[in-house]
Amino acid sequence: QQQVKQSPQSLIVQKGGISIINCAYENTAFDYFPWYQQFPGKGPALLIAIRPDVSEKKEGRFTISFNKSAKQFSLHIMDSQPGDSATYFCAASRGTDSWGKLQFGAGTQVVVTP
Amino acid sequence: DVKVTQSSRYLVKRTGEKVFLECVQDMDHENMFWYRQDPGLGLRxxxxxxxxxxxxxxxIPEGYSVSREKKERFSLILESASTNQTSMYLCASSLSLTAxxxxxxxxxxxxxxVL
Known part of the structure; x- marks a missing residue:
């Protein structure tokens, strides 16, 4: 049973549009929420991460929005570009878990059309 | 740059074979991980x-074992491969226990x- 539920499974967006991926969790002990980006033939790579003491974090065109009360967080990709076409995974871990084990969502395949 | 290398990109084995997947990292990381990635299930x-x-x-440790004899190397072992172990296997490393x-x-x- 997945501890982090991710949606949608896939999405297609036009160049310049906004891509939005949503994740939800149940375990209130989670306190670290990274997003990983995976290109075909490559392993995932950290894109951006957030702690629950802030409601939003922005890095360039990528923004994480975090809603602690709803136990939801989302990734927004502004001005989407064809180079953003990849699979995106949300994840969560507990800070008290010193091994840094991550629980991953199922992934969202994003296709940005020219 | 951190580099994590895996011994093979593609591997075909027969049911019942013993399979070794090797992973090496070059940044003196403390932690190493093995995941499997399946469509619709993400990384486990x-x-x-x-x-x-x-x-x-x-x-999901059932059917797998691991070995870490040296800090930089982490091996995943399938003692007797089965068709339901057909998957993408990803190795990862991270720096420190304290972070x-x-x-x-x-x-x-x-x-x-696995055929």
Whole structure:
């Protein structure tokens, strides 16, 4: 049973549009929420991460929005570009878990059309 | 740059064979992880290791074992491969036990097919 539920499974967006991926969790002990980006033939790579003491974090065109009360967080990709076409995974871990084990969502395949 | 390498990109084995997947990291990281990636299921943790000769089960350890004889090398072993172990296997490493939010760095993956 997945501890982090991710949606949608896939999405297609036009160049310049906004891509939005949503994740939800149940375990209130989670306190670290990274997003990983995976290109075909490559392993995932950290894109951006957030702690629950802030409601939003922005890095360039990528923004994480975090809603602690709803136990939801989302990734927004502004001005989407064809180079953003990849699979995106949300994840969560507990800070008290010193091994840094991550629980991953199922992934969202994003296709940005020219 | 951190580099995590995996011994094979593609591997085809027969049911019942013993399979070794090797992973090497070059940044003196303490933690190493093995995941399997399946469509619609994301990444699921099989085993991880926080020190040489130390290992902990992840969420789906059944049918797998691991070995970490040297800090830089972490091996995943399928004692008797079965068709339901056909998957993409990803190795990752992270720096330190004292920083649970450390970034995990992934290798490119090994696509294993068990016939």
């Amino acid at each position: 943790l099989i085993y991880f290791s926080y020190d040489v000769k130390m290992k902990e089960k992840g969420d 649970p939010t450390d970034t995990q760095y992934f290798g490119p993956g090994t696509r294993l097919t």
